[in-house]
Amino acid sequence: MEIKSHSSNKIPVSPSIDKVGVEERIARFQSRSIKNEAKKQGLNMVLSMIDLTTLEGKDTEGKVKQMCYKAMHLHDHFEGIPQVAAVCVYPSMVAIAKNALRNSSVKVASVATGFPSGQTALALKLKDTKLAVEQGADEIDMVISRGKFLTGEFAYVFDEIAAVKEACGKARLKVILETGELVTLDNVRKASDIAIYAGADFIKTSTGKIQPAATMQVTYTMLMAIRDYYDETGIMVGMKPAGGISTAKLALHNLVMVKEILGTKWLSNEWFRFGASSLANDVLMQLVKIETGVYQSNDYFSID
Amino acid sequence: MSRIEVLKTYKIFIGGQFPRTESGRYYTPLDSNGKALANICLSSRKDVRNAVVAARKAFGPWSERSAFNRGQILYRIAEMLEGRQAQFVDELMRQGSSKVAATNEVNLSIDRIVYYAGWCDKYNQVVSSVNPVSSSHFNFSSLEPMGVVGVVAEQSTSLIGLVSHILPAICGGNSTVVLASEKLPLCAVTFSEVIHSSDVPAGVINILTGSPEEMAATLASHMDVNALITSNLESQLSNKLSLLSVDNLKRKFDYEVNWVEKDKQALHYISDLQEIKTTWHPIENVGGASSSY
Numbered sequence: 234m235e236i237k238s239h240s241s242n243k244i245p246v247s248p249s250i251d252k253v254g255v256e257e258r259i260a261r262f263q264s265r266s267i268k269n270e271a272k273k274q275g276l277n278m279v280l281s282m283i284d285l286t287t288l289e290g291k292d293t294e295g296k297v298k299q300m301c302y303k304a305m306h307l308h309d310h311f312e313g314i315p316q317v318a319a320v321c322v323y324p325s326m327v328a329i330a331k332n333a334l335r336n337s338s339v340k341v342a343s344v345a346t347g348f349p350s351g352q353t354a355l356a357l358k359l360k361d362t363k364l365a366v367e368q369g370a371d372e373i374d375m376v377i378s379r380g381k382f383l384t385g386e387f388a389y390v391f392d393e394i395a396a397v398k399e400a401c402g403k404a405r406l407k408v409i410l411e412t413g414e415l416v417t418l419d420n421v422r423k424a425s426d427i428a429i430y431a432g433a434d435f436i437k438t439s440t441g442k443i444q445p446a447a448t449m450q451v452t453y454t455m456l457m458a459i460r461d462y463y464d465e466t467g468i469m470v471g472m473k474p475a476g477g478i479s480t481a482k483l484a485l486h487n488l489v490m491v492k493e494i495l496g497t498k499w500l501s502n503e504w505f506r507f508g509a510s511s512l513a514n515d516v517l518m519q520l521v522k523i524e525t526g527v528y529q530s531n532d533y534f535s536i537d
Numbered sequence: 538m539s540r541i542e543v544l545k546t547y548k549i550f551i552g553g554q555f556p557r558t559e560s561g562r563y564y565t566p567l568d569s570n571g572k573a574l575a576n577i578c579l580s581s582r583k584d585v586r587n588a589v590v591a592a593r594k595a596f597g598p599w600s601e602r603s604a605f606n607r608g609q610i611l612y613r614i615a616e617m618l619e620g621r622q623a624q625f626v627d628e629l630m631r632q633g634s635s636k637v638a639a640t641n642e643v644n645l646s647i648d649r650i651v652y653y654a655g656w657c658d659k660y661n662q663v664v665s666s667v668n669p670v671s672s673s674h675f676n677f678s679s680l681e682p683m684g685v686v687g688v689v690a691e692q693s694t695s696l697i698g699l700v701s702h703i704l705p706a707i708c709g710g711n712s713t714v715v716l717a718s719e720k721l722p723l724c725a726v727t728f729s730e731v732i733h734s735s736d737v738p739a740g741v742i743n744i745l746t747g748s749p750e751e752m753a754a755t756l757a758s759h760m761d762v763n764a765l766i767t768s769n770l771e772s773q774l775s776n777k778l779s780l781l782s783v784d785n786l787k788r789k790f791d792y793e794v795n796w797v798e799k800d801k802q803a804l805h806y807i808s809d810l811q812e813i814k815t816t817w818h819p820i821e822n823v824g825g826a827s828s829s830y
Contacts, residue, residue, distance in 0.1 A: 406654065432572070526758075527758045527759070527760060527784065528586055528589065528758070528759045528760060528761065529760050530759075530760035530761035530785065531593075531761070532760070532761070533760060533785075
């Protein structure tokens, strides 16, 4: 399939990344002292930013329905707990999720474009995307062609993202860079710039299938790309670290980082998300701990 | 030129690692002559929290190991302890024991480990039962480990109390978080080095030094700890711990036992920390058959 090429003069020159500097900066985010009241607010914010995710071959209708219920009722016998931002599923599960969530404000995100490897024809990727949108997906999580990226075909990657963006229509597009396969932070920055300039509404670290996933180094590099773009154009782009963030502590470190790099404007689930399957329970346990003073057990929280 | 002695840093044992306490605090217990024994970690409730997380993670795989393999690993602890006998005797003497008492305590500890190693693949057969019922069911009960066991080790001994608490718990497939004796902590730290080198999977035994007064409450109220064992605890603290244990129906034992006595090892120390699972298996009711089950 032919796609119109509009990339050649739009791919920006990316700055190189000082890895040692990044690591030092991150160490500082991790040593902030967060007092109880702020921690409570932060943890509630984390919950409201979660994309509750199930992306497995063994997913069933029942599993998706159960997860949707959890998205709306995280821990009902504790007051003031928000709902999560969205659930994230495969295209075949979108209609089921949409129906299960019909009376709530929880959004449905669908992965598309041959997730997780993206090794399929562009025509199929576009069809995959359109199908998910037709089924009612509010958000599309696409994967970039890492193979093309690593062989230097940046224009191809750019055009592909632009084409998928067009196919999304009103749905918001999250672009998964799969940073675990990009190897260097310089590549992460380059891929971020390509995705942003090609029209991504969100950039996302990983599929969750490859390790390492959302390390703070990678998230930091992507946040800097978002900031530079905002400084230049005034356009906000969202960020979604996904994979490997399973503790409340790590999630709070990420929030500190977002606040200090991008500012409070990004501290809402419109612009920042966590892609996670087991983060919610740890956050809930910390919230209950703060309230009761007693360390909690997974036995008393819903199954992920 | 005389050599400057290298003093040992006594650290705590969590998840198979030897970190310093998260709090950065330490205390200095004294020997019988009022001389400093060592600088010991004064652990905090956050160390307890980390230790429980490690113990919970270790519990599943440990309880699923074959009973025979658990026995082999427990026996290995005894072997490694035997090899470091002299070091333990020396530490006990520094903490005020006579040479005879110290040697006895170490030998008894080794023997007690071997005793529980032997029980690993036998206790379930001895305690399990087939129960007579009046319906068409084959009804049987067997033991399953409780989960994470909190231990406030006996405070008046350094080694034998510790061993007498930990071994029956892990023999039955539980994992443990242990608060060592506050005044006599040396052997607890050295014992964790023995565990570290004896094929015990990381997290099955976690040992913290410091003040039980401070940490035991966290252990007792922790929702992810399934049982709490102590011995010869003063009644005020013991009552407090009992109250805190109520929230998640934690099983609690305060043994009044002098662990230095040879016969203070028994099957019930294992079965105290087991849940009984009873199964009702439907069977065909054969007319005229005489069996009661």
